[in-house]
Structures are given as structure tokens and as C-alpha cells.
Amino acid sequence: MDFFSEKDVIAPCNSGCSFCFLNYADVLGNNYLFKEVSSEEIGYIIKSVHHQVKQFKPNEIIAHADDPYNSLYIIVKGSVVGEIVDFEGKVLRIEELSAPDTIATAFIFGDNNQLPVTVTALEETRLLAIPRQDLLRLFRTHEKVLHNYLNIMANRAQHLSRKIRMLGLQSIRGKLAHYLLEQVKTQRSDQLQLKHSQTQLAEIFGIARPSLARVIRELNEEGIIDTRGKQITIRDSNALSQFLK
């Protein structure tokens, strides 16, 4: 059963069981996969496919890179992080996901169903698993779900592309500028409340922490940004844009 041992299974369900969807119908209603699908319909759907709920403790590894991947996993509670870990324990953080996101949507299909990242639970986390075959059947019976799934895969691909663009910006200034300008867009304000610590940012950018600190100090000295703890004010976004090259 994929990369889970049976002990992790809270409640193995068959098509007659209603445990899971009853507990999680509200969460699933917010899942992109079931966007514009009624709660009632979601209930029917979950009943009609094989599914399991599995539970993980904080910092527990959910799946290792290169594990085979044959079911769709929907986070119904908690949050996880996907990262590439090298031999010496150095980390490149790829993405964070939390309920009601789906995990590694793209990797159930393709010629090589292997995870490219190691997935770790950040907190107490529960996953709902649906096997590939059942998912395909679902696509046949619920076209809306198929369209949603295509959109999810597409959004992931966009995310990966943005990530590549960011990593391709050779300088730390470039990476930081990219990140900050993205935040300005999503938070709709020049006064940013950062969600990540410097240490985490350094992991996201794949650089050394003191190097990031140095650049942040320089940008402060140059009057481009103004940091006060995790509160950052963008003073000169044009200057930031200049670094995106």
C-alpha cells in the first residue's frame, strides 16, 4: 500500500463506510479538487472510491524522495513540507502544503511514479488517500473533478516554473527581490509581514543563512527596504526590480 505501513492506517474504509467523508466533508469542500462540487456530491464521491485516512506526528517523515507514488493524498488536517535533502543534511525547501491541499498531484501519473522530494509533517497531520485507479474512474464520472485536477496540475507546474526562475536568478539580491515583490503582490501592501524566518528563507533560496543576513543588511543600508523583525517595509520597489535579471 504505497509508502505507508498498515499501522499508520486509522480507518481502512470500503465503499460502504462513511467515516471519512463525514468527518472531512467540510475540509474536502474547500479542496480545489472538489471546487464547485456540492457537499452532498462529495459524500457520494468519497463513498464510491477506495479511501483511507492516515495520521502523522510533527516532524514525522511521510514519504521519502524516490518512494513510489500510487495514490492521491489530500491533506485533511495539518500541514507538510516537501524538501530535497542531500547526504550531509543540507536542505532545499521546495514547497509547503496545508489542509486542504493535495500532495504531489502530478506524480501519480507519468512514466516514473517517484516522488522528487521528501515529504515531512510539520504538525499533527491526517491524509486521505485515493488510489490511482479510483481517481481515474472518478474523472470519468465527474467531469468537473477532472477539470479541477487538470487545473491543480497546471498550477503546480506554474509554481515549479516560478521556482526555477527564482533559482535561476543568480544573485541573492535577485532571489530576495523576487520573493519580496511576490509578497507585495499577494499581501497587496508595501508593509510585509513575513511568514518565514531568515533561516527558512535561506533554505528556500538554497543559500547560506549569514549570506542572506548580509544582503538584508545591505539593502537596509541602501534604503531599499526597512526591516523591523519579521516586518518589512519596501521603500524602493524599483530598485528591487532592477535585481531581477
Place this chain on the structure above:
Amino acid sequence: MDFFSEKDVIAPCNSGCSFCFLNYADVLGNNYLFKEVSSEEIGYIIKSVHHQVKQFKPNEIIAHADDPYNSLYIIVKGSVVGEIVDFEGKVLRIEELSAPDTIATAFIFGDNNQLPVTVTALEETRLLAIPRQDLLRLFRTHEKVLHNYLNIMANRAQHLSRKIRMLGLQSIRGKLAHYLLEQVKTQRSDQLQLKHSQTQLAEIFGIARPSLARVIRELNEEGIIDTRGKQITIRDSNALSQFLK
């Protein structure tokens, strides 16, 4: 009509037209999208959807980054390259595609149908376009095509993930080692015939060309590799693996 002006259209086709599929049925037969679909069936399929063939000259830009993207494009002749280009003309090469590949499969869907890369024709190139709506209809009528499409998207996502892993390897030695070991695997030999010039490799890695040349010379001096033009012999693949960290 997407990012093409009408002048580029060779032969606008309606569902009664058989021009395109007649000319390209053999190519399409090799396309992953129509894997395990008979030529006859492919003919029916192309006749049943809106489609156009468009032509590009070598080095002609097919689509700019951030262009909207509303049709699937199948390369029926020639090859293209997708790259991120910054203000100053510096380049990060993302991927190369040639007939019968499909272009940016994932970006027709999602909340933001924008291309992440600029696509340029490498040679005399012809594309077959199928609008999103017709593609979705096709998924409904031909389940095999849907499954193929999901696999294509998944393979793309795998490719992007590998790219991220490669870019995340901080050192040039790491990137080069990653590339060489991948080549050893695909060419099934320690004697590699490189498909890319140093200049191209530098673009793929997102680094400066002389820096790459220096590392190649160093690895030669250290007896790890042995380069003779585009012919490279891997002498110590263990040493190479050590750089993948």
C-alpha cells in the same frame, strides 16, 4: 487567436477539412498524446476538433513569456527551445522540444494561463494547434488520450523537479556532475558524446561560460574526466557523485 497573428496561419481548418491530419498523421502517431491510438482513430480525432497548422522560421520567436496560452501546440515538424530571458539578454535554457512533442502542456490549464518561458524555433518548424475546449471534449470521448495527457503533464512536472534539483546544487561542479551522470545513464556508457556545446551547457546551468570551462579543466587535471572535444570519458564516477551534495 492566442499569441499568433492570422498571417502565421497556413491552413485554417474546420471539421470538414482533412488537410492537416493527412499530412501529419504519421507524426501524430508518434506523439505521446496519441500513444496506443490507431492512425485511423487519430484521423477521426483531428477531424473532430478545431485545428490549425502554423509555421515558423529558424530563430523566430513562437511565443513570449507571459503570453496567454489557450491552445495545445503539437510540434509536427522541427524543434523549439524554451528559455527564460532577462532584460539584459542573459538566458536560462529550460528545455528543448522537437517533433512530435507537445509544447507547455501544463499551461493551457490552471488559474493563470501564462507561459513561463519564451519559446523560439530552432529550425523550420510547424505546429498543430488544438483549442482548449476541443481538447477537453476529446478527453471526454477518448479516455486513452486523457490518460496520455495526464502522463505528459506528469512527466513535465518530473522534468521541472529534476531541473530544480540541479539548480539547487550550489556548485558548478555539482551541476556538471549531475548532468554528466544523467548522460551516463541515458547513453549507457562512460564514453559520452555530448549533445551540447560548453556555451549551451553554461546556459542550461545558468552560469558563466568561462567558469564552466575552468571547472572542466580542473576535473581533467584531477583525472576525474577526460575531454576530447565533445567526447568525454568518465574516469571516476564516484568522485563525480561526491559533488552531488
Place this chain on the structure above:
DNA sequence: CCATTACTGTAACATTTGTTACAAACTTAC
């Protein structure tokens, strides 16, 4: 409230990579 842990700021120094420039070698077109 204290102890513990994690996070931040900073400095000196080592290492890597980029930049620029130029010459040699190789390709290609004519």
C-alpha cells in the same frame, strides 16, 4: 519566571564564481 532553544547580527577569512579580454582552434559558407 527561568531555562532552554531557536533565531539574528556580525566579523574575518576562504572559496567560488563572474567579468573581461584575447588568442587559438574549429566550422561553415562561399
Place this chain on the structure above:
DNA sequence: GTAAGTTTGTAACAAATGTTACAGTAATGG
């Protein structure tokens, strides 16, 4: 076969980033 264009090798130097270490600060859990 020659000229023009491209790719490669190399060097000196500049700039960016990593490493290590340590002290100060904030956050957290009992």
C-alpha cells in the same frame, strides 16, 4: 581554400557567496 563566424582555452582581476564562530536577542515551554 579562404574568410567569417563560432567555440574553446586561458589569464588576471573583481565581486559574490560560503564558512565558522560567537554574542546578543527573541520565543517557548515548563
